[in-house]
Amino acid sequence: MAAMPTFDLLERRKERFVLWTPAGQSTPRLILGTFKTTPSPGAVTTLFSGDLSQTQNGLWELSPGAINPPLENGKVYHYWFEVDNTFPTQTGSGKIKITDPLAYTVDYRQFGDQTRDDSLQPPAVIKFRDGKLWPCDTDGTELKAIPAPVQPQVPANNHMVIYELPASWAKSGPNGQQIDRGTFADVQALFDEDTPGQRFSSIPAVQKEAIVADLGINALELLPIADSKYRDQWGYSTAHYFAPDADLGSTASLIELIQTITPQTRLILDTVMAFGHDPYIFAAFMQFHLVALDPDHPTDPLQKFAEPDNPDTYTSHNQGPRNSYGGSLWRYIKSSQQTYDPQKGQTSLNHPPSWSFHRAHLHHWLLNFGVSGFRLDSINNVANYDFIKYYKDYAWQLHQARGGSTDKFIVIGEELSVPKDLLSSGTLNALWNEPFQGRLRAAIIGEAADGDNFEWTVRKMVNCTLDGYTDGAQAVNYITSHDVEGDRKERLYNFLSNCKVYDIERRAKLAFACFLTAVGIPMIFAGEEFCDQMDLDISLKQSDPVNYERKSDDWRTRVFNYVATLVDLRKNCPALGLDDTSFIHVDESRGGKIMAWVRGTTNPVVVVANFTDQDTPGPQYYVPNWPDRNRNDWREITQNRAVPAEWVGNEPLMQWEAKVYTYWKPDNVNGQVNGVNGTHSG
Numbered sequence: 001m002a003a004m005p006t007f008d009l010l011e012r013r014k015e016r017f018v019l020w021t022p023a024g025q026s027t028p029r030l031i032l033g034t035f036k037t038t039p040s041p042g043a044v045t046t047l048f049s050g051d052l053s054q055t056q057n058g059l060w061e062l063s064p065g066a067i068n069p070p071l072e073n074g075k076v077y078h079y080w081f082e083v084d085n086t087f088p089t090q091t092g093s094g095k096i097k098i099t100d101p102l103a104y105t106v107d108y109r110q111f112g113d114q115t116r117d118d119s120l121q122p123p124a125v126i127k128f129r130d131g132k133l134w135p136c137d138t139d140g141t142e143l144k145a146i147p148a149p150v151q152p153q154v155p156a157n158n159h160m161v162i163y164e165l166p167a168s169w170a171k172s173g174p175n176g177q178q179i180d181r182g183t184f185a186d187v188q189a190l191f192d193e194d195t196p197g198q199r200f201s202s203i204p205a206v207q208k209e210a211i212v213a214d215l216g217i218n219a220l221e222l223l224p225i226a227d228s229k230y231r232d233q234w235g236y237s238t239a240h241y242f243a244p245d246a247d248l249g250s251t252a253s254l255i256e257l258i259q260t261i262t263p264q265t266r267l268i269l270d271t272v273m274a275f276g277h278d279p280y281i282f283a284a285f286m287q288f289h290l291v292a293l294d295p296d297h298p299t300d301p302l303q304k305f306a307e308p309d310n311p312d313t314y315t316s317h318n319q320g321p322r323n324s325y326g327g328s329l330w331r332y333i334k335s336s337q338q339t340y341d342p343q344k345g346q347t348s349l350n351h352p353p354s355w356s357f358h359r360a361h362l363h364h365w366l367l368n369f370g371v372s373g374f375r376l377d378s379i380n381n382v383a384n385y386d387f388i389k390y391y392k393d394y395a396w397q398l399h400q401a402r403g404g405s406t407d408k409f410i411v412i413g414e415e416l417s418v419p420k421d422l423l424s425s426g427t428l429n430a431l432w433n434e435p436f437q438g439r440l441r442a443a444i445i446g447e448a449a450d451g452d453n454f455e456w457t458v459r460k461m462v463n464c465t466l467d468g469y470t471d472g473a474q475a476v477n478y479i480t481s482h483d484v485e486g487d488r489k490e491r492l493y494n495f496l497s498n499c500k501v502y503d504i505e506r507r508a509k510l511a512f513a514c515f516l517t518a519v520g521i522p523m524i525f526a527g528e529e530f531c532d533q534m535d536l537d538i539s540l541k542q543s544d545p546v547n548y549e550r551k552s553d554d555w556r557t558r559v560f561n562y563v564a565t566l567v568d569l570r571k572n573c574p575a576l577g578l579d580d581t582s583f584i585h586v587d588e589s590r591g592g593k594i595m596a597w598v599r600g601t602t603n604p605v606v607v608v609a610n611f612t613d614q615d616t617p618g619p620q621y622y623v624p625n626w627p628d629r630n631r632n633d634w635r636e637i638t639q640n641r642a643v644p645a646e647w648v649g650n651e652p653l654m655q656w657e658a659k660v661y662t663y664w665k666p667d668n669v670n671g672q673v674n675g676v677n678g679t680h681s682g
Contacts, residue, residue, distance in 0.1 A: 008345030022339035058339035078123035098279035100124035104135035146370035162523040184249040241361040268373035274381035292324035332384035433475040475520035493533040513658035575600025584625035603664035
């Protein structure tokens, strides 16, 4: 095991107040005080204001021992830095109080219900104890780092089933309108039936069940949980990269959630690095950020600061200007200045400062929260693949230093044009497999996709190695993602309804049978496992909440149980962790729309699917080339039943139905699946 790397900037801040401003500053000041709870909504009483000292070029520090009156042992303090305002606004320059860019906790209480924008700078929170500065919650609870995942217990990449969950998933009210926000405690309740939840405790499916645990997923991908000033936007407006989102709960509640799901469930974090809303906008704008070039709003006063001749302004693959989505764009290719290297502690930095800043919060999250994977948002909008590889390589360095194995960590990129050269070059481990969604949705309504005929639409859907991937663990497949806006991107229920499909339960089951037996890493968007539906006519993904109350509907419960059965197979069956796939049957007499394929060679899984609106005729349907046809221990998984020898490869199919067969059995099951004997049914 390699020695665990240290990060100089993060080590320094354990013993002193630290501000890194590589763009240059006149002397910044520390503004420090304590929070008072009255009068409502409270405020910070200033106890100290004093200059920091420059210890290296761009690095400013102040020892707690230099503060007068002296800090009290065990006391929680709130603080800001006062800096030159370099943000080019109409208000001009001057001094401004900013949040510590390295803040582990921020406190919005003094602002009450005030509208939050980039000018709002909440105080950072820290605890002084035994001469050092300790990360803590507002109540003084200190950060207790979570150990690295126990490697034998967590799933390998090729046996993950990811659950994509917006941690701020919202509670539905009348007409689908959001009436509350979720918290880390509410997410925990989805995994632990003894946790009632916090804001959603009135929902029986949250209070009395553990829906996500019952589903059986073994990897949780939380949409960005780093602090965002903006409420109700699913976390994609990151402001404070080191702090858990204050609206979702405390660091202690996040750690309790993680401890509840681990070690059997891997934690994957979503990270936004193309743009930000953080304090560096004000402290070091010209070094760290660009103003987005917006040809649709040329009269916007900030457009005079845009840089059309700077290649950092444009996305990868020549898709136009980068989009800051209301924030500011991080610079990734601006030549570096002579400034302190925050990782190595040296006096000069050989790459843009943004590279080191993002490595710093990667270091914090991976080592303190037991993270075993990252999903990088919109890498095309980051627009610098050298940086992406630099970030990914450091994540792997930390993972291996803590004893992690090579098949139990992953860095996934989202780029919907799916540039597979990022995989062959080692820039990323995996990509969102966007074409899978289009192919599957086409198949379950009997259509072809992407210029292929129907047969090759299904072949590429089932086996991503036919589409340029070299390993199934490089492709993250999904029926639906959080990007539910746009044609054929909506939730599965709404897609089928919009296509005038009325047997939604049957089609949803067909979709999940194909999805959970395909080559690739399956990712289930929260709510799809019971066919949640969109209540609002939306154009933005953040507008429509997940409604877990719907899971109690009879037909939705049947879909949920069907999906959970296949999730269990996908996690555990060795054949579904391999890339081996062979198509053994394409029924040309029915337009090539009844097909059968085999996953794996030892203890294989066979899927037979009917993509037509006609049942197969007669009491039997013969599938040629069936492997090991003479065995008497085949089982049909979705109905949890044994298949008599005379029916192997010879069972009928109903319209829009898939059947999933195997004779593989878990080690702890003797001739049964889930301890239940089954009987044949057509």
